[in-house]
Every structure is written in C-alpha cells, then in structure tokens.
Amino acid sequence: MTVSAERILRDPSSVDTPQLIVSEEILHRNIAEMAAFAKSINVQLRPHIKTHKSIEIARLQMAAGAVGITCAKVGEAEVMVNEGDIDDVLLAYPIVGAKKYERIVKLMEKARIAVAVDSATAIEMIAQAMTRHERVIDIYLEINTGQNRSGVMWGDEAVRFAQDIDRHPNLRLAGIMTHEGHVAAFDPDEISKQAIAAGEKMVQTAEMIRSHSINLPTVSVGSTPAARMTPTVAGVTEMRPGTYVFNDSSLFRFGDQWGVEDCAARFVATVVSRAAADRCVLDAGSKTLALDPNAGHKGYGYIVGHPDVIIDRLSEEHGACVLPEGEEGFEIGDTVEVIPNHICPTINLMDRMAVVRDGEVVDYWQVAARGRVQ
Amino acid sequence: MTVSAERILRDPSSVDTPQLIVSEEILHRNIAEMAAFAKSINVQLRPHIKTHKSIEIARLQMAAGAVGITCAKVGEAEVMVNEGDIDDVLLAYPIVGAKKYERIVKLMEKARIAVAVDSATAIEMIAQAMTRHERVIDIYLEINTGQNRSGVMWGDEAVRFAQDIDRHPNLRLAGIMTHEGHVAAFDPDEISKQAIAAGEKMVQTAEMIRSHSINLPTVSVGSTPAARMTPTVAGVTEMRPGTYVFNDSSLFRFGDQWGVEDCAARFVATVVSRAAADRCVLDAGSKTLALDPNAGHKGYGYIVGHPDVIIDRLSEEHGACVLPEGEEGFEIGDTVEVIPNHICPTINLMDRMAVVRDGEVVDYWQVAARGRVQ
Numbered sequence: 001m002t003v004s005a006e007r008i009l010r011d012p013s014s015v016d017t018p019q020l021i022v023s024e025e026i027l028h029r030n031i032a033e034m035a036a037f038a039k040s041i042n043v044q045l046r047p048h049i050k051t052h053k054s055i056e057i058a059r060l061q062m063a064a065g066a067v068g069i070t071c072a073k074v075g076e077a078e079v080m081v082n083e084g085d086i087d088d089v090l091l092a093y094p095i096v097g098a099k100k101y102e103r104i105v106k107l108m109e110k111a112r113i114a115v116a117v118d119s120a121t122a123i124e125m126i127a128q129a130m131t132r133h134e135r136v137i138d139i140y141l142e143i144n145t146g147q148n149r150s151g152v153m154w155g156d157e158a159v160r161f162a163q164d165i166d167r168h169p170n171l172r173l174a175g176i177m178t179h180e181g182h183v184a185a186f187d188p189d190e191i192s193k194q195a196i197a198a199g200e201k202m203v204q205t206a207e208m209i210r211s212h213s214i215n216l217p218t219v220s221v222g223s224t225p226a227a228r229m230t231p232t233v234a235g236v237t238e239m240r241p242g243t244y245v246f247n248d249s250s251l252f253r254f255g256d257q258w259g260v261e262d263c264a265a266r267f268v269a270t271v272v273s274r275a276a277a278d279r280c281v282l283d284a285g286s287k288t289l290a291l292d293p294n295a296g297h298k299g300y301g302y303i304v305g306h307p308d309v310i311i312d313r314l315s316e317e318h319g320a321c322v323l324p325e326g327e328e329g330f331e332i333g334d335t336v337e338v339i340p341n342h343i344c345p346t347i348n349l350m351d352r353m354a355v356v357r358d359g360e361v362v363d364y365w366q367v368a369a370r371g372r373v374q
Numbered sequence: 375m376t377v378s379a380e381r382i383l384r385d386p387s388s389v390d391t392p393q394l395i396v397s398e399e400i401l402h403r404n405i406a407e408m409a410a411f412a413k414s415i416n417v418q419l420r421p422h423i424k425t426h427k428s429i430e431i432a433r434l435q436m437a438a439g440a441v442g443i444t445c446a447k448v449g450e451a452e453v454m455v456n457e458g459d460i461d462d463v464l465l466a467y468p469i470v471g472a473k474k475y476e477r478i479v480k481l482m483e484k485a486r487i488a489v490a491v492d493s494a495t496a497i498e499m500i501a502q503a504m505t506r507h508e509r510v511i512d513i514y515l516e517i518n519t520g521q522n523r524s525g526v527m528w529g530d531e532a533v534r535f536a537q538d539i540d541r542h543p544n545l546r547l548a549g550i551m552t553h554e555g556h557v558a559a560f561d562p563d564e565i566s567k568q569a570i571a572a573g574e575k576m577v578q579t580a581e582m583i584r585s586h587s588i589n590l591p592t593v594s595v596g597s598t599p600a601a602r603m604t605p606t607v608a609g610v611t612e613m614r615p616g617t618y619v620f621n622d623s624s625l626f627r628f629g630d631q632w633g634v635e636d637c638a639a640r641f642v643a644t645v646v647s648r649a650a651a652d653r654c655v656l657d658a659g660s661k662t663l664a665l666d667p668n669a670g671h672k673g674y675g676y677i678v679g680h681p682d683v684i685i686d687r688l689s690e691e692h693g694a695c696v697l698p699e700g701e702e703g704f705e706i707g708d709t710v711e712v713i714p715n716h717i718c719p720t721i722n723l724m725d726r727m728a729v730v731r732d733g734e735v736v737d738y739w740q741v742a743a744r745g746r747v748q
C-alpha cells in the first residue's frame with residue numbers, strides 16, 4: 001500500500017461535517033483508466049452504478065466509452081433512464097415480482113433493459129409479463145462461479161436454463177453473467193488464480209450453451225478487485241466493475257494495486273470528544289461510515305495521514321477511535337478525511353456529495369438513486 | 375422470548391418489496407406503555423427520535439406526554455422544529471463546529487434547544503457563540519457512567535466541568551445526562567444491577583454538583599434496554615429511550631421482556647433466488663437490514679414465523695438465508711416479514727414507512743429526518 005498523507009480538501013471549514021467529498025481529479029483518472037483497460041483487452045465496459053448512484057458519474061462513464069450501465073434494482077434503473085437519459089441498462093439481479101415487471105415494461109419504452117434470472121419460476125413470470133405486453137426482453141442468465149449466493153451452477157445446469165430461456169419467444173438470451181465476489185485473498189497470485197478460474201468457468205459454460213445452437217452474444221463478469229484479471233480470459237466480452245470510480249480502504253489488502261491516492265471519495269469528520277487521552281470521537285458513526293468490515297485495514301475506515309489511528313467502534317453517530325500516544329491532529333474541532341471500508345453503502349447514506357477540484361468544493365452532486373431498494 | 379407467527383400485513387402483494395411496514399397498533403401500544411411507565415415513576419420522558427426520524431411519531435410521543443424530544447444531530451432538530459413544530463429539543467451529542475452553533479442559534483428562535491457538552495473546548499466555543507448572539511443556552515453535561523465513548527467521568531471530574539459551565543453567563547447548566555449503552559447482559563438480574571449502578575452514579579454526581587451551590591434541575595438517563603431500570607433510581611428526573619417505539623430483534627436477548635408481538639416495524643421481503651436447496655436470497659440486503667450484529671438471535675434479522683431460518687450473509691441487496699430441511703414458505707416469489715437486529719439504522723436507509731392498520735396499509739409516513747448527519 002502506498003501511504004499518502006495528502007488530503008483532497010484544502011480548507012475543511014468550508015464544509016459542515018460529516019461531509020462526503022469527491023476528488024474530481026481522482027474520479028476522472030479512475031474512470032479513464034478502467035475505460036482504457038477495457039479497451040486494451042477488447043472487452044465492453046458496463047459499470048455498476050450502485051457505487052455512486054449519481055447521474056453525473058454515470059454520464060462520465062458513458063462518455064468514457066461504457067456500452068451501458070448495470071443496476072441492481074428497478075428503482076435505480078428508473079432514475080438512470082428517466083432522469084439521466086441512460087439508454088442501456090442491465091439489471092444484474094434476479095428481479096422477482098409482478099409490480100417490478102410492469103415497471104420494467106414501462107422503462108423499455110425509453111431504453112434497452114436486460115434482466116438477470118436464476119430460476120425457472122422467474123423465467124416463467126417474466127415470459128408471461130412480456131407475452132402479455134407483446135415485448136421481447138433481453139435476459140442474462142446468472143451463473144454461480146463460486147460465490148454461492150445467487151446464480152445457477154456453471155456447466156450443465158446453466159445449459160438447461162439457457163435452453164429454457166431460449167424456448168420462450170418473448171425472451172432473448174443476451175448473455176450469461178457472474179459476480180466473482182468470492183475472489184479475495186491477500187496474495188496477488190492467489191487472487192489472480194481465482195479470478196482466472198471464474199472467467200474460465202464462464203467461457204466454458206458459454207461454449208457448452210453455444211454447442212446447442214443457441215446464440216449467446218455476451219459473457220459478462222463483475223467486481224472491482226478482479227477487474228484486471230477475470231476479463232482478460234479469452235471469450236469474456238463484458239465487465240461490470242463498480243467500486244473503481246471511488247475505490248475504498250478494503251482494496252488496500254491487495255498489496256500495491258491500490259493506495260490512498262486512488263481513493264476519490266472520503267468523509268470529512270470532526271473530532272467532537274476527547275474524553276480520554278487515548279480515545280477520541282469523530283462525528284461520523286455507522287450512519288456515515290457503515291459497519292462493513294475490512295480485511296485490508298483495522299477498524300471502520302482509514303484516516304488519511306494517520307494510518308495508526310484505529311476507528312475502533314461505531315455507534316450510529318459516534319466514531320470512537322483509539323489514539324496512539326502522542327498522535328497529533330485530534331484535538332476537539334480538528335478535522336480528518338476518512339476513507340471508508342466499503343464505499344458503496346456509505347454513498348447510499350448520503351443525499352449529496354461535494355465535488356472537489358484543486359482543493360476547493362466546486363459543486364454538489366445528488367446521490368440521485370439513493371435508497372431505491374425496490 | 376415469546377414467539378409469534380403473526381405477520382402484521384395481511385396481503386403482502388399490496389406493497390412492492392423490500393418495504394418498511396409499521397403496525398399502528400403495536401406502535402401506539404409501545405408509546406402508551408412507556409409514557410405510562412415514566413408517569414408511574416414520576417420521571418419526565420424525552421424520547422430520542424433517532425429511531426423513527428418521523429414527524430408523525432414524534433407528535434404521537436409528545437401527545438402521550440413527552441416533555442420534549444432528544445436528537446443527535448442539528449439537522450434532525452431542524453426537521454423536528456421547522457417541519458414538526460416540536461418546541462423542546464435536547465441535542466444529546468457533543469456538538470462541535472461554528473456552522474452548527476449558528477444553526478442552533480437560529481433554531482432557538484422557535485424552540486428551547488439544549489446542547490450536550492463533554493469538553494472544555496466545546497464549552498468555550500458554545501459560550502463564545504452565545505455571547506456573540508446575546509443568548510443563553512441550556513447545557514447538559516454528558517457523563518460517562520461506564521460506556522467509555524463520550525462523556526466526562528462521573529464524580530469529581532464532572533463537578534469541575536459543571537463549575538466551568540456555571541461560570542459562563544451565557545450558559546445555563548440545565549442537567550447532566552448519560553447514555554448507559556454499556557448495560558447489556560443475558561441475565562436480567564445482571565442487567566438490572568448494571569442499570570441501577572449507572573443511575574446511582576448519576577444521582578451521586580448530581581448531589582456533588584449541587585453541594586457546590588450549583589443549580590442542577592435535570593438528571594437524565596437513556597437507552598431502551600435499561601429503560602425500566604435506570605430511571606427508577608431515586609433522583610433521576612428524565613429518561614430518553616428511543617428504540618421502544620418499534621423495538622427490534624436485538625432486544626430478544628433480554629428473556630421474556632420483549633417478543634415478536636412488541637416489534638412494530640418490519641421489512642416485507644421477497645424470495646428472489648433459490649439456487650440451492652438449503653439456501654435462498656431475500657431482496658433485502660445491507661442497504662435494507664443494515665449490518666448491525668445481534669446478541670439475541672443469530673444472523674441479520676428475525677423472520678417472523680420462521681425462527682430457525684438464519685439470514686446468514688448480507689451483501690448490499692442480497693439477504694442470503696440458510697434454510698433448514700423441509701422449511702416451507704421460501705419458494706421464489708414468497709414473501710416474509712423480517713424484524714431487523716437494530717431498527718434505528720434500517721429506518722435511516724428508507725425514505726418512508728407504510729403504516730398498517732388491521733392488516734392493511736392505510737398511510738405512508740416520510741422518514742423526514744433521514745440522513746441528517748450534519
């Protein structure tokens with residue numbers, strides 16, 4: 001990990017705290033680098049917008065060459081299509097529910113919507129809804145390559161589901177997708193091995209499906225930690241990383257690959273209590289930093305310039321830190337920049353982000369798709 | 375724990391999922407019971423609104439006899455005063471920051487605002503702001519009775535701070551407060567012992583302060599788990615429970631004191647994936663149920679009527695459950711009611727709650743103070 005003591009906001013008193021701030025420079029660089037990488041390996045980039053939930057950032061990603069975006073929930077897609085004019089959305093989630101299919105049909109008037117499935121029931125329910133509305137919808141079959149969350153098993157099971165989808169005149173098998181979220185290790189060689197294995201399972205499954213004379217254009221993989229690995233497997237055609245726009249301190253576990261200088265989003269927090277010599281409280285608790293654990297750095301976030309201060313306990317509005325002896329910068333009223341463990345859920349707690357250029361807040365962007373869980 | 379298989383919403387297809395629902399009947403009962411208890415021991419009730427962040431519920435609490443409300447953040451107080459016409463607010467949090475003092479001064483035109491402090495620096499900063507605005511503000515000195523988060527030590531240290539506050543003509547020492555959040559055990563006798571000890575430390579500290587000819591009207595304690603215990607100590611004058619309006623599955627650890635039938639707020643979730651026989655995925659992940667752990671029930675929430683199904687892993691939008699063999703009610707499209715581990719952060723993830731009366735949704739209330747972290 002490259003440790004940098006550099007904050008992105010020059011005058012912290014220019015914002016109230018806790019405040020989500022985003023470095024425009026780091027954000028632009030992260031977006032450009034991933035776009036260039038995808039291009040270099042000839043894989044289409046379809047970023048997951050769950051990380052930022054912002055129309056402005058989705059548009060930056062599209063402008064950098066993304067073929068479309070990925071959302072988890074119909075409500076997120078509604079914001080991105082209706083308010084952001086995004087015209088190509090994959091719902092990379094097993095969408096189940098009559099109300100949701102009606103909303104998807106409405107969205108299909110404005111954009112290409114593809115939906116993930118992993119069950120015969122959902123295939124049947126979507127097919128019925130599309131038949132009723134005389135529509136044909138693109139389907140991604142979700143594949144389990146090892147995460148054991150959702151998704152049908154790669155290989156033979158996937159082939160049977162692909163045939164099932166292919167049979168319905170109102171469904172079009174557009175692709176297979178996996179989220180290789182199980183790829184995680186401290187050893188870079190080990191991560192790479194796991195990521196490549198996930199990609200190979202996908203390509204092998206695709207070939208098995210195609211051997212049954214089924215057209216299958218897209219082989220799609222996702223996750224930022226594996227973004228430089230899984231998509232390099234020959235036969236993968238699409239990648240769906242999300243976190244890369246901001247990055248977070250969970251990525252620090254991956255050795256030199258990510259550092260503080262790659263983290264575009266931080267929280268400015270104020271020291272509000274120093275009730276003991278070895279303890280302080282920041283005004284950022286679980287309602288700001290979220291409770292996601294971190295395998296890459298101890299505690300609930302990384303304080304820029306203070307790698308040895310541990311954010312030890314979060315209650316809702318209190319971030320209680322353990323201070324090493326003699327640590328400076330933690331008197332009442334002092335501010336810090338905190339990089340959260342997992343950036344995605346923290347963004348979802350905020351209504352807006354302050355955009356920082358050359359050390360100054362130059363704009364505020366809404367977290368427009370925040371809280372769209374339905 | 376009393377296990378009840380009863381859901382509060384009769385027709386789950388009347389809502390999209392995941393949906394926060396609140397039983398009006400249980401809510402009204404919880405509010406009435408706590409109000410009656412406070413009255414029975416002659417202690418003032420000042421509920422913490424962090425749990426619900428709703429103007430409608432704050433008004434129900436006031437109508438039931440609350441003397442005012444408690445908030446953590448200035449932004450919450452702004453919503454409750456400006457939009458809810460609440461006229462008495464304690465900010466039970468060490469408020470630090472010039473911008474925040476300006477906002478408090480503005481609020482003082484409409485309501486009585488009291489502020490907690492636990493440092494000489496904050497006392498000085500608030501005194502200066504009030505002097506500049508020619509205002510006198512009520513101060514609660516925050517006391518550490520064992521939680522070791524914020525708050526000055528009970529006893530001698532507290533007396534010195536009380537003298538410091540009393541010295542400032544623009545500050546009025548209105549009370550001392552503690553959050554006895556450290557009171558937690560599985561054994562009811564042990565909890566009671568800890569709670570009583572916290573109350574006794576507060577009363578003893580109050581007497582020490584008063585022995586210096588300092589007027590100290592209020593001795594305030596807080597926390598739902600200890601709400602029937604700490605306030606019973608003679609000399610305690612105010613209590614600030616929050617969670618009691620809804621309750622949650624964390625409270626199930628306290629033996630028979632709380633059960634499913636006391637939990638007013640639940641999430642309706644849909645089974646969206648059954649990729650393995652012993653596993654399902656609910657459409658409620660950490661962005662709905664939050665990652666707060668639970669000492670009272672395994673997993674990330676309690677599924678009403680299915681105490682043996684464990685919500686084992688939460689990713690952002692996936693609630694992966696372990697299903698016992700033969701468990702019924704978990705086919706694709708089935709719905710469940712989930713009582714979260716910790717209700718407060720989950721409410722903060724939602725924009726609104728559906729109010730259920732006699733099994734039907736009759737209204738939607740906004741989570742008006744959601745996300746007001748500043």
